[in-house]
Amino acid sequence: MGRRSDHDRDELFELTVQAGQKILAKKGLEGVTARNVAGAIGYSPGTIYNLFDNLDGLLFEINSRTFDDLVDRLRSVPAQTDVVEHLIAFAVTYLEFVSSAPHSWEAIFFHNASHKAPASLLEKIEAPLKIVEEVLARLPKPLSQDELRLSARVLWSSVHGICLLVLSDKLGTISMKSVEPLIRALIENYIAGLTA
Amino acid sequence: MGRRSDHDRDELFELTVQAGQKILAKKGLEGVTARNVAGAIGYSPGTIYNLFDNLDGLLFEINSRTFDDLVDRLRSVPAQTDVVEHLIAFAVTYLEFVSSAPHSWEAIFFHNASHKAPASLLEKIEAPLKIVEEVLARLPKPLSQDELRLSARVLWSSVHGICLLVLSDKLGTISMKSVEPLIRALIENYIAGLTA
DNA sequence: TCCATATATTGAACAATGTTCAGTTTTATA
């Protein structure tokens, strides 16, 4: 039984999110139930609803942190003078992250929320796209704001599609090594077409 | 109350699948519950389990038909002498289908089945890839079976990623018209890179 | 025609889910 003196609200919030992440990593999305999470932190199910509006809220928070993690990884990709090389490094970083933490991404790709995601999460989903836009803006050919926005989205979506492929084929014949040269071809030539 | 004499087993199966499809189209994936489907065909919930091993079975059947539909659409794309044009026509066909029947594709992309999909469904998922492979095989450059397989998958996955983008942005600013030229650039240049 | 057998259908019941909230316990404050 959880005691009020054990943790203040912020600590408890943090504890809950981490318990959720741990369960997600171990049991997958379907393991993240109110009773499981409550049990893991030593509180009763009702307490979850003291911290979050609903269970979706917990998953939104977890997903939000996964995006933070992705953004950190993208930001720490070494700067490349060549735009194409930079974008390829982004894609590979994304692919490796998805591949190494599949359940975190399962929660992002396949969680069917009954409630609306908060604006803060929607912003974080946008963050990687902003980073891609920044790099695309360095292309010699001048692109309008709209062109930049759309082409970043299309490029990232196609990389995203390939992440899904890798994710769905965890036990199959498609490895990172076999996909990387094709990602390279995809990006190299998409950019070539964009700037033609 | 359903009467045994109303339909034989095959008719009832058909009736159930169609009821499922109708509910899916109208209410989305979350509307497809055992009780809803049973109510729609005038039988009790238990009857559903006489026709399918479980509810996933019904959704597998519905998804299977969606893939059949896609394959029909791809097969009726007018033959193009140019491989790239042919692939672009495929992608546009796919995009338009997803865009016009979003809930059918929601069931394919976001249904988290508790049970394993039957081999027959897995084969149907492969069918569009086979069609893409066939066209890729017409490229002047000779590709090995493995190269063909992998590049078809990567190409289709990236188109798939863009379908998801369009699907997730049904009310947003991304239209078919704005995406089509970028799909074109994506495919044109991916193939250029592949055959270089 | 009528009974016996096989099949189809029902619907109550079970477990698990998210969620609520009246009641209890604990802490902070005056």
Added chain:
DNA sequence: TATAAAACTGAACATTGTTCAATATATGGA
């Protein structure tokens, strides 16, 4: 120390998928 505020509980509710004994219906042979 008494009172108010906040946190926490856990039983309860509605809704899921799913099962299965009981019932209803159809079939085929005497």
